Amino acid sequence: SIQKVGKNILQHLFSGYLKLLKKTVAIEWQEIQFVTGNQVFGFWHEDSFLMNLVLEELSGKTSPVDVIVTADTRGDYIEHMLQACGGHALRVPDGFAAFGALKKILQDSYEQTRSIAVALDGPLGPRHEPKKLAFYLSEHAEEAFVGISLSYSSCIRLTRRWDKYVIPLPFTTVDVAVKDYGIVQKKAIPNLPVNAD
Numbered sequence: 574s575i576q577k578v579g580k581n582i583l584q585h586l587f588s589g590y591l592k593l594l595k596k597t598v599a600i601e602w603q604e605i606q607f608v609t610g611n612q613v614f615g616f617w618h619e620d621s622f623l624m625n626l627v628l629e630e631l632s633g634k635t636s637p638v639d640v641i642v643t644a645d646t647r648g649d650y651i652e653h654m655l656q657a658c659g660g661h662a663l664r665v666p667d668g669f670a671a672f673g674a675l676k677k678i679l680q681d682s683y684e685q686t687r688s689i690a691v692a693l694d695g696p697l698g699p700r701h702e703p704k705k706l707a708f709y710l711s712e713h714a715e716e717a718f719v720g721i722s723l724s725y726s727s728c729i730r731l732t733r734r735w736d737k738y739v740i741p742l743p744f745t746t747v748d749v750a751v752k753d754y755g756i757v758q759k760k761a762i763p764n765l766p767v768n769a770d
Contacts, residue, residue: 580649580650583650584649584650584653584654587650587653587654588653588654588657591622591625591626591654591657591658592657593743594623594626594741594743594745595626595658597743597744597745598623598626598741598743598744598745598746598747599745599746599747600626600627600630600747600749601746601747601748601749602749602751603748603749603750603751603769604750604751604752610635610636610686610716611636611682611686611687611688611689611714611716612635612636612688612689612716612717612718612719612753613688613689613690613691613707613710613711613714613716613717613718613719614628614631614638614688614689614690614691614719614720614721615690615691615692615693615703615707615718615719615720615721615765616690616691616692616693616720616721616722616723617692617693617694617700617701617722617723617736617767618692618693618694618695618696618698618700618736618738619700619730619736619737619738619739620721620722620723620739621651621692621695621738622654622738622739622740622741623723623725623739623741623747624640624690624721624723625654625655625657625658625660626658627721627723627747627749628640628655628658628660628690629658629659629660631688632659632660635688636686636687636688637661637686637687637688638660638661638687638688638689638690639660639661639662639663639678639687639688639689639690640655640660640661640662640663640689640690640691641662641663641665641678641689641690641691641692641706642655642662642663642664642665643664643665643666643667643695643696644664644665644666644667645666645667645696647696648662648664652664663678663689665678667696675706675709675710678710679710679713679714682710682714682716683714688716689710691706691707691710693707693765694736695736697735698735698736699735700735700736700737701767703762703765705759705762707757708757708758708759708761708762709759711756711757711758712756712757712758712759715756716756717753717754717755717756718753718754718755718756718757718763719751719752719753719754720751720752720754720763720765720766721749721750721751722749722750722752722765722766722767722768722769723739723747723748723749723750723768723769724747724748724750724768724769725739725741725745725746725747726745726746726747727741727742727744727745728740728741728742728745729742748769749769750766750768750769752766
């Protein structure tokens with residue numbers, strides 16, 4: 574179908590652009606004392622594109638990272654890009670159906686050394702208002718929550734989108750701030766920085 578062809582073209586464009594960024598973007602870590610073992614990484618939805626590269630580097634420094642991704646068609650694009658960076662998507666439906674999927678994720682997390690990453694204000698906002706998912710996982714799996722915030726030397730921002738999605742430009746320097754909050758309970762969500770300072 575035409576839809577399928579369009580989707581394939583888009584996926585190739587995205588992964589091609591990611592490859593270009595991989596070769597040209599400088600990622601500067603502000604703090605890189607990672608605890609090995611399982612952690613729950615949280616980031617802002619607007620940084621999703623570059624997080625593919627950040628998570629790829631993180632996987633090399635700690636345990637492999639699985640990313641929670643929406644089960645709808647938008648998730649197909651995200652999964653394709655993650656796979657291009659050696660990542661793995663955990664598809665979780667929105668709403669009530671998510672609970673069954675999350676139980677399985679928690680169960681697997683106990684049994685394997687894998688970290689989990691999630692867009693805090695995803696899948697659809699509001700922007701910079703963290704949902705409880707990451708903190709629920711931190712509390713129930715008894716794993717540290719690690720917040721990741723990014724700043725870009727040059728990028729395009731899609732200001733009409735709810736998340737003001739960022740597309741980094743080639744030869745950008747990206748500052749990555751990583752903060753370990755320890756085990757966080759979903760009733761006590763910390764104040765999270767929006768940019769890497």
